Amino acid sequence: MTPRISFEFFPPQSLDASFRLWETVQALAPMKPSFVSVTYGAGGTTRTLTHEAVSTIHRNYGLPVAAHLTCVDATQTETLAIAESYAAAGVTEIVALRGDAPKGAQRFVPHPMGFANSVELVEKLAKTGKFKIRVGAYPEPHPDAADSTADVTWLKRKIDAGASSAITQFFFNADTFFRFRDACVKAGITAPIIPGILPITSWAGAKKFANRCGTQVPQKLDEAFTMAARDGR
Template identity: 70%
Template sequence: MTQPEISFEFFPPQTLEASFRLWDTVQTLAPLEPRFVSVTYGAGGTTRELTRDAVATLHKSSGLPVAAHLTCVDATREETLKIADSFAKAGVRDIVALRGDPPKGQEKFVPHPEGFANSVELIKALADTGNFNIRVGAYPDIHPEAQCARTDIDWLKAKLDAGADEALTQFFFEAETFFRFRDACAKAGIDKPIVPGILPIENWKGARSFAKRCGTRIPAWVEQAFDKAIRDDREDLLATALCTELCSDLIEGGVDKLHFYTLNRPELTRNVCFALGITPKADLQNVA
């Protein structure tokens, strides 16, 4: 089996303990030589400053290519582009450009009066600077706000046509979900890379809740398998097996890149990578 290129997503720490956990996560996964790591925004842009600090620290101290998430939420165009410029000045050339989730208490995204109306506008402005490699989100299962699957594909094409270089998908549970989406995108004329997003399930209750919020379809067999595994105290074993099998199926179907949502808990992600034959190549240098 061909080894895929891998990348990892982290979220910014909000406490001192979480800062140590993030660094431990980076130290655990960096020897696997990811092609990049990304740092998220919280819902409603709540971790904007934390994201900026985490990106700068990781870029400076880890030696890894770092991608910063950037959203349209609760900021003017000037403020958003100023943040992007600060990334560029710090040497960060990768951005994951997203519309972003609405702030807590709001059911729908409402653009800032002087802000970007949507992700396409943000992507075009970032592309116009010529400073960044831009990645965007994609949805193999229908986005909760989309009218149908075709709406998601049309919107993805608009983002890529606006200047994005690559798409990272929301997580899903079956390889066939990704393959159907990939084929539909190709049929729509999309020829830029679409990288499957992988969620190693550290906690089934949390993963199930997240899936329902973001529109990810949960197959009945997955529900049943985790219910039984939890009763038998074998949840971690099942999670590792299912995630490894999903990745293997994707690789056999021609996928050469995988993006892991680590939730800053590296062990399961590392174990899946090991099972796929991806092993440490070097020690992390320049520890801060």
């Protein structure tokens, strides 16, 4: 059976990046992904670019596309207006996330008139009845999680609020995902949990990203990449 896959893209921030994105989408389209998604940028910095990329993929390539939407640096009215603009463009899949702290900030602080967290965002989106909502999940503790069980509890709240599936943060150890999945089932979560996979084009970049996300890097894997770099491979 052909595995079901999806692809996540960053919104292009230059003309050259735009050409590369459209070439990539065109090359991957024959694989018939279940959906593709476009990220929102740290601190919501690529809001307009995300909207343009999502609309173009939907209009020109006919692929199921999900737009990332976060709670960062926007009022509830502004955030819901963005969601409505997606619906008006025919895009009805949303990846609803709290979002990372804006650049230079140490932690996420909600906008005074914004959504305090992803559960609130999911609830409001679900009430519109217009969207298929996906959310994030953390097989390894989220940097802001109180303990190892908090991520399962939080995911259940998001599913109960109206999300239909979850996409995990990337991980290096498959057992990490399986333990998380089993804990979710035990907690009564029946929605699909999609494992996130990070293509490694730069080991230094992957490690930096892992450190920011709280993803554990296996020592043997780190040693193997270090040795390969030393040998010029």
